Amino acid sequence: VPQIWDVFYKGFGSDFPAPEIMKANHARMAAQFEQDGVPVKPGLRPLLDYLKAHGYKMCVATSSTRERVDKILAKADLANAFDETICGDEVERGKPDPEIFLKACQKLHLPPEACLVLEDSEMGIQAASQAGIRVVCVPDMKYPEPEYAKKTWKIVERLDQVIPLLRESEQS
Structure with missing residues (x-):
């Protein structure tokens, strides 16, 4: 996630300990997930x-590492919910x-124009x-x-609000 670190370096200087802070944050989140479970966004199920x-067909495409994603999906009981996953450590x-x-x-095995991305970040919107x-x-x-x-097709508050959008597309 060096691109994120660059944002920190630009804002706080080149000696800002971005990798260490991110590592500590991930460790804190992992401990919280172990204790409280993984929070699931409203409307996901x-x-x-x-x-x-x-x-x-469904694919998780995330900037997180494979190891982290596999743990989170398993902990959230979503390990088998997706056909594929692709993680940040699998792209250049x-x-x-x-x-x-x-x-x-x-x-x-789908062309981009046949797909739909659900995204919560501006960088993800730009990428899609x-x-x-x-x-x-x-x-x-x-x-x-x-x-x-x-650059979005639609903006919704909850994941289950995507269902009517899909139904509308299926009918046209």
């Missing part, structure tokens, strides 16, 4: 049920570069847009700035 029932360039989403399309994939933003920590919001 109904959306996954809908996608599975309607034959959609992270978001906002489109590489991770293009590789996800390849893993699913550059890959030629429609994007639905489900904001997490912040609503996307206008330059990114205009």
Whole structure:
């Protein structure tokens, strides 16, 4: 995740201990997940049920490492919910570069224009847009700035709000 570190270095100076802070944060989160379980975004399970029932292929495409993703998915009882996963340590360039989403399309044997990305970050919106994939933003920590919001197909508050969008697309 060197691209993220660059943001910190620009803001706080080249001696800012970004890798150490990220490592400590991941360790804190792992301990919290062990104690309290992995929080699941509202609407995720109904959306996954809908996608599975309607034959959609699904891939997690995340900047996190394979080891971290596998642990989190297992802890959240989602290890078998997706057809594929692709992680940050399996690509050369992270978001906002489109590489991770293009590789996800390849893993699913689908062209980008046949896919849909659900994204919560501006860098992810940028990456999906550059890959030629429609994007639905489900904001997490912040609503996307206008330059990114205009690159989305839709913006929804909860994951299960994607279901009516899919139904509408299926009918057209």
